Amino acid sequence: MQTAEAPGSAGTSEFDDVWVVIPVYNEGSVIAEVVAGVLPTFPNVVCVDDGSRDDSADHIFRTAAHLVSHPVNLGQGAALQTGLEYALLQEGAEYFVTFDADGQHRVEDAAELVRAVRDGGADVALGSRFLSGTVHVPWVKRALLKTVAALSPAARRLELTDAHNGLRVLNRAAASQLKITMNGMAHASEIVDYLARSELEVTEVPVTVLYTDYSKAKGQSLINGVNILFDLSLRSRRTP
Amino acid sequence: MIIQAILLVIAAGFLLLFIRHWYSVQTRALKRLAFLVFIALMVVAILRPNWVNSLAHKVGVGRGTDLVLYALTVAFVFVSVNTYFRLKTQEARFTELARVIAVRDATTLNAQRLGRPVREAAAMTDVSGPPGLATPLPPLTGGSAGGAAR
Numbered sequence: 456m457q458t459a460e461a462p463g464s465a466g467t468s469e470f471d472d473v474w475v476v477i478p479v480y481n482e483g484s485v486i487a488e489v490v491a492g493v494l495p496t497f498p499n500v501v502c503v504d505d506g507s508r509d510d511s512a513d514h515i516f517r518t519a520a521h522l523v524s525h526p527v528n529l530g531q532g533a534a535l536q537t538g539l540e541y542a543l544l545q546e547g548a549e550y551f552v553t554f555d556a557d558g559q560h561r562v563e564d565a566a567e568l569v570r571a572v573r574d575g576g577a578d579v580a581l582g583s584r585f586l587s588g589t590v591h592v593p594w595v596k597r598a599l600l601k602t603v604a605a606l607s608p609a610a611r612r613l614e615l616t617d618a619h620n621g622l623r624v625l626n627r628a629a630a631s632q633l634k635i636t637m638n639g640m641a642h643a644s645e646i647v648d649y650l651a652r653s654e655l656e657v658t659e660v661p662v663t664v665l666y667t668d669y670s671k672a673k674g675q676s677l678i679n680g681v682n683i684l685f686d687l688s689l690r691s692r693r694t695p
Numbered sequence: 696m697i698i699q700a701i702l703l704v705i706a707a708g709f710l711l712l713f714i715r716h717w718y719s720v721q722t723r724a725l726k727r728l729a730f731l732v733f734i735a736l737m738v739v740a741i742l743r744p745n746w747v748n749s750l751a752h753k754v755g756v757g758r759g760t761d762l763v764l765y766a767l768t769v770a771f772v773f774v775s776v777n778t779y780f781r782l783k784t785q786e787a788r789f790t791e792l793a794r795v796i797a798v799r800d801a802t803t804l805n806a807q808r809l810g811r812p813v814r815e816a817a818a819m820t821d822v823s824g825p826p827g828l829a830t831p832l833p834p835l836t837g838g839s840a841g842g843a844a845r
Contacts, residue, residue: 503797519809523801529790537794541801638790 472549473569474499476538477520478531482556483509489558490518496562497552501541503534532642536635543631551630555621564662568624571660578629578655581615581647582622586661596666609644609651615659619643622662629655696755698765705769709776726777733770 475497479486486502493500500520504512506528515522523541525534535553542548550572552565560582568580585601600619605611609618623646625633632653637645650657712722740747740763747759756762 516808521801521805521809523797525797526793529793533790533794537797540794541798544798544802636787638786 468496468498470497470550470566470569471499472547473497473552474501474542474545474548474550475552475554475565476535476542477502477554477556478505478534478538479503479507479511479515479556480505480528480531480534481507481509481511483507483511483514485558486511486556487514487518489554489556490515490520492558493554493562493565494519496566499542499545499548501538502556503538503541505529505531505534530638530642531640532635532645533638535642536633539625539630539633539635543627549627551625551627553621553623553625559665560622561663561665564622564660565624568622568660568662571658572624572626575658576656577658578626579650579657580624580660581617581657582620582662582664583615583617583659584620584662584664585616586659609648612651613647613657615647615657617659618647620662620664629653698754698756698762701754702765702769709772712776729773736766 475493477486477489477493477500479502482489490500490502500518502515502518502520502522504515504522504524506525512522512524521541523537525537529537538553539551542551550569552569554560554565564582568582571577571580585597600617621643629650632655633646633649635642635645740759744759747762751757751759751762754762756765
């Protein structure tokens with residue numbers, strides 16, 4: 456049996472009060488590596504296996520990350536909400552990072568976001584691909600994301616440049632109020648919407664997204680944007 | 696044409712229902728009343744087909760069959776939207792259920808495999824739970840830290 460990193464190493468890190476939430480769906484080939492990259496900086500990681508059909512759960516099981524398994528596949532939004540609820544139950548958890556499982560986020564960026572919340576006085580920090588160098592964003596993707604950001608009233612109110620970045624940091628107040636109801640991919644817009652309606656202080660921090668071939672292959676397609684818009688338009692009409 | 700006006704009003708009504716309180720008690724009562732009216736009209740249409748025809752002529756539709764077709768379309772849209780919202784509610788409940796199960800099982804599982812107590816949900820009083828809920832798994836860290844689990 457492979458020996459996992461000592462979970463007891465907690466107590467030394469700058470980020471003991473931080474919980475990293477990683478929604479996982481069929482990421483067996485990369486998840487162990489991603490978790491191994493996160494753990495040295497953030498000792499508290501919870502991976503939510505969203506009913507993966509591959510061996511993702513086994514890979515997570517062999518790491519020192521907490522494993523929460525959805526009995527059935529529910530969607531990324533649902534997995535995020537589960538992870539946050541689990542992390543909120545943990546002793547000493549003050550900051551909550553949402554982190555993608557496909558390895559497109561950098562741990563340094565996550566640390567930067569945590570500092571922005573902890574020291575910068577914000578309640579929520581969102582990663583943005585567009586604040587600094589945008590060299591790494593494929594242009595089709597860039598155009599799409601910019602359009603979404605421009606079309607979304609919530610994103611405009613918050614003056615966000617990137618409404619669909621999976622890297623976020625929330626403090627306890629923000630995380631406990633957040634209730635993601637969009638189980639699928641529309642949750643990103645839902646979160647921005649929630650933030651815009653709340654009194655929370657939101658800041659954007661430049662991050663670099665690593666568009667590996669793997670993450671590109673798994674990323675959201677243009678056609679899925681139609682699904683997202685449909686779900687969102689119906690949902691926002693229902694909320695009073 | 697009167698029929699156009701009627702259909703447009705119905706469409707607007709749907710949109711309004713859509714936008715606000717699809718679920719309120721009044722809406723539910725209205726839906727049931729509408730259903731009763733629909734059945735009543737159906738019975739009338741079966742017993743007196745020529746009434747449908749003359750009604751069709753009055754509202755500017757060529758044949759009674761066309762009027763029935765319009766009514767069917769309206770009913771179909773209504774049922775679709777209703778089913779959509781019902782499924783959404785169902786999904787939300789289902790998600791909540793799955794989440795509670797996932798978090799509860801994970802609390803037990805991670806306490807055992809990571810070898811340290813994991814905070815449990817307030818509602819769940821017994822970490823050990825009934826046997827079989829979470830499969831007991833051997834601690835990963837070779838036992839040294841695993842002993843602290845319970």
